[in-house]
Amino acid sequence: MTLSHPPLALAPFELAGFDLAAFVAATLAEDLNGAPGAGGRDLTSESVIPADAVFTGVMDSRDAVVVAGLPIAAAFFRALDPDVEIELLVADGDSVKAGSDLLRLRGNARALLTAERSALNTVQHLTGIATMTRDYVRRIEGTGTILLDTRKTIPGLRVLEKYATRQGGAQNHRMGLWDAAMIKDNHVAVAGSVEEAVRRAVAAGVERIIVEVDRVDQVEPAIAAGATHLLLDNMEPAVLRGAVTLVGGRVPTEASGGVRLDTIRAIAETGVTYVSVGRLTQSAPAADVGLDFAAA
Structure with a gap:
């Protein structure tokens, strides 16, 4: 060169x-x-x-x-x-x-x-x-959607791997379990409902409360209880678009689950704030x- x-x-x-x-x-x-x-x-x-x-x-x-x-x-x-x-x-x-x-x-x-x-x-x-991350970033250029990484990292290398995703143009999601609450299906199952799980996080004084929902009917209860970010899990683009419309900008929305290079553009075009991709660190x-x- x-x-x-x-x-x-x-x-x-x-x-x-x-x-x-x-x-x-x-x-x-x-x-x-x-x-x-x-x-x-x-x-x-x-x-x-x-x-x-x-x-x-x-x-x-x-x-x-x-x-x-x-x-x-x-x-x-x-x-x-x-x-x-x-x-x-x-x-x-x-x-x-x-x-x-x-x-x-x-x-x-x-x-x-x-x-x-x-x-x-x-x-x-x-x-x-970094190279795989840049490929995903380029695929959603012009949509306004931001690419996020995940916690699916090799133990001991998280800080370096998340550094690499930033070099590729992504933003970091949570660095760990300490910097935001993320209420997922197992948390909901133990707590009894989405509303109860979110209510407990609010009562504990947690500021960032990310809630995973896999059905549109969970959106309103999660927001009403105090969710500050919705993770829309494994939803097809048509369903995602409806969920984004329902949220109406009240909280950021994130599409997650099974996102691939050939599908991320259609997902981003639904209007979600973020798309998170585990394979950036899991299998690049x-x-x-x-x-x-x-x-x-």
């Missing part, structure tokens, strides 16, 4: 609720059977690569993608070689063509080859999520990103 700008500055990477240093350390320890310098080993690099050998490489994408995770990849390399030279050639959130170079690096060969897999795994996974394929030796 021919650059139209100089390499980008590598700024500190910070996400609320995410400890980058701890993530890098734990991931490397998993791969090395212990912390580097404290029993963890890369047998291949130790036995094949001279201790003072230098590696110059380029990370590139073999497919057209939306990039996510490059600063985290850089943190893996820097953890094992603090003096590594890294040039970011694109930024997270950028759409790039197949064959595009993403970053260049030069440093201790043993260290960089030891960090390679952890860095690539992270970029491949997050870039895959990894992007084809590699790291190859390059002549200095």
Whole structure:
């Protein structure tokens, strides 16, 4: 890829609720059977690569993608070689063509080859999520509907995966069970009714009360009891349109359940405020990103 700008500055990477240093350390320890310098080993690099050998490489994408995770990849390399030279050639959130170079690096060969897999795994996974997310966002352009992610994330990776959906153009739904109530069918079954479940949330002082409804006749009781957001679950577009009309803008509406790339446009055109898609984080394929030796 021919650059139209100089390499980008590598700024500190910070996400609320995410400890980058701890993530890098734990991931490397998993791969090395212990912390580097404290029993963890890369047998291949130790036995094949001279201790003072230098590696110059380029990370590139073999497919057209939306990039996510490059600063985290850089943190893996820097953890094992603090003096590594890294040039970011694109930024997270950028759409790039197949064959595009993403970053260049030069440093201790043993260290960089030891960090390679952890860095690539992270970029491949997050870039895959960002790329799928951008496909869904493009499919609903012009409708006014906003794409949301869900809590269907890999345990331990939620903050990163939701970061990747933002790079693709989605907004985050709840980060967890703590930042909003979401009353679903099992909560309703235990509470006895939609109204009673919502009433209890209101009485507890909860400000954001999302209520899942799968029938139009649940809409009015949920709103009357104090719901601040309705999740319209597994409704066909015609039913969704009727539910949106009934709500009449009193609270935001969200379509959810079984949304696919080939169906999301029709769902968005019903006038819902949001569409949430679990597959963004649950089943996005990894992007084809590699790291190859390059002549200095």
